[in-house]
Amino acid sequence: xxLSDDIQMVQKHVRIGERHIAEQRRRxxxxxxxxxxxxxxxxxxxxxxSLQDFHRMHLDRLTNKMERGSADHDDRSLWVVSTxxxxxxxxxxxLMRSKAV
Numbered sequence: 001x002x003l004s005d006d007i008q009m010v011q012k013h014v015r016i017g018e019r020h021i022a023e024q025r026r027r028x029x030x031x032x033x034x035x036x037x038x039x040x041x042x043x044x045x046x047x048x049x050s051l052q053d054f055h056r057m058h059l060d061r062l063t064n065k066m067e068r069g070s071a072d073h074d075d076r077s078l079w080v081v082s083t084x085x086x087x088x089x090x091x092x093x094x095l096m097r098s099k100a101v
Contacts, residue, residue: 003062003065003066004066006062007059007062007063007066010055010058010059010062011059013055014052014055014056014059017048017051017052017055018052020048021045021048021049021052024041024044024045024048025045027041028041028042028045
């Protein structure tokens with residue numbers, strides 16, 4: 001995958017993340033209006049915001065690489081992306097299981 005393709009993909013992830021965060025904030029407001037617990041919703045929002053921070057850092061890293069003119073991939077940064085996504089998915093699964101209880 002070319003560096004420009006990676007940048008476009010991560011830009012898309014950032015846009016999607018922004019929508020997810022906005023939706024979660026709306027859900028929290030709805031819960032507050034109904035005077036229901038927002039604890040798990042707030043936890044999930046924090047998870048979404050952490051992922052968004054990760055996407056923004058990744059985008060910054062890629063755009064800096066493009067500005068330097070380096071089109072080669074850094075295998076280490078790809079490993080970090082893969083590992084972080086796996087950890088995020090595990091955290092999300094734990095949160096969803098706790099919601100089901």
